[in-house]
Amino acid sequence: EVQxxxxxxxxxxxxxxxxxxxxxxxxNFAGYAISWVRQAPGKGLECVGFIRSKAFxxxxxxxxxxxxxxTISRDDxxxxxxxxxxxxxxQDTAVYYCNRVKWLADPTGLDYWGQGTLVTVAS
Amino acid sequence: xxxxxxSPSSLSASVGDRVTITCRASQGISNLLAWYxxxxxxxxxxxxxxxxxxESGVPSRFSGSGSGTDYTLTISSLLPEDFATYYCQHFYTYxxxxxxxxxxxx
Numbered sequence: 490e491v492q493x494x495x496x497x498x499x500x501x502x503x504x505x506x507x508x509x510x511x512x513x514x515x516x517n518f519a520g521y522a523i524s525w526v527r528q529a530p531g532k533g534l535e536c537v538g539f540i541r542s543k544a545f546x547x548x549x550x551x552x553x554x555x556x557x558x559x560t561i562s563r564d565d566x567x568x569x570x571x572x573x574x575x576x577x578x579x580q581d582t583a584v585y586y587c588n589r590v591k592w593l594a595d596p597t598g599l600d601y602w603g604q605g606t607l608v609t610v611a612s
Numbered sequence: 613x614x615x616x617x618x619s620p621s622s623l624s625a626s627v628g629d630r631v632t633i634t635c636r637a638s639q640g641i642s643n644l645l646a647w648y649x650x651x652x653x654x655x656x657x658x659x660x661x662x663x664x665x666x667e668s669g670v671p672s673r674f675s676g677s678g679s680g681t682d683y684t685l686t687i688s689s690l691l692p693e694d695f696a697t698y699y700c701q702h703f704y705t706y707x708x709x710x711x712x713x714x715x716x717x718x
Contacts, residue, residue: 524708533699533710533711533712533713534648534650534656534699534701534710534713535710536706536707536708536709536710539706539708550706550707552707553613553707586655586656591658591661593662595644595703596703596708597644597646597661597662597703598646598658598661598662598667598701598703599646599648599656599658599701600658600661600667602655602656602657603655604655605655
């Protein structure tokens with residue numbers, strides 16, 4: 490069974506940092522891109538970024554709203570992806586989901602999602 | 613960035629109704645469009661990818677179509693468990709932006 494479990498969320502002050510983890514099981518983690526999507530309270534879905542599998546360079550992409558502040562990484566030996574969030578702002582308050590990217594020559598969908606972890610940025 | 617719009621933003625329907633939701637991209641996205649269903653307090657669920665391919669396990673009452681900039685999600689006969697918010701998302705170039713969502717309620 491494919492599972493993705495986020496952890497590391499919580500209350501953090503503006504300007505501080507937080508690292509989220511996405512622990513996975515049930516599939517060949519190394520063979521998949523992993524994405525992060527967030528959802529502010531009562532709002533829609535927003536792509537944060539994703540990281541390609543090593544076979545496609547292992548490189549990340551980021552939304553403009555987090556570029557330069559957030560970093561996505563992966564540890565294929567542990568089947569875990571990370572989202573390092575620096576210089577947090579109140580606008581970053583959201584539930585953060587990690588997802589597996591369905592890849593058919595190109596990314597085509599987010600086929601498995603974690604349960605989400607809430608990040609609240611407030612003083 | 614490619615902007616995605618959805619219409620309507622919400623709709624009221626009854627069990628058994630045929631429901632159609634439209635998604636429009638600000639430029640052509642070569643059928644690289646997915647649809648998701650989200651229920652309150654839950655993570656979204658992938659329904660359709662590449663415009664019209666049903667994800668495994670998704671009931672056949674869901675279907676997708678479209679091309680270029682305009683895409684639709686159709687639920688042929690609404691069931692009680694289909695009341696939810698539906699989002700489209702393109703995969704043409706990063707960022708893979710989502711539409712703002714369409715809430716389907718009673």
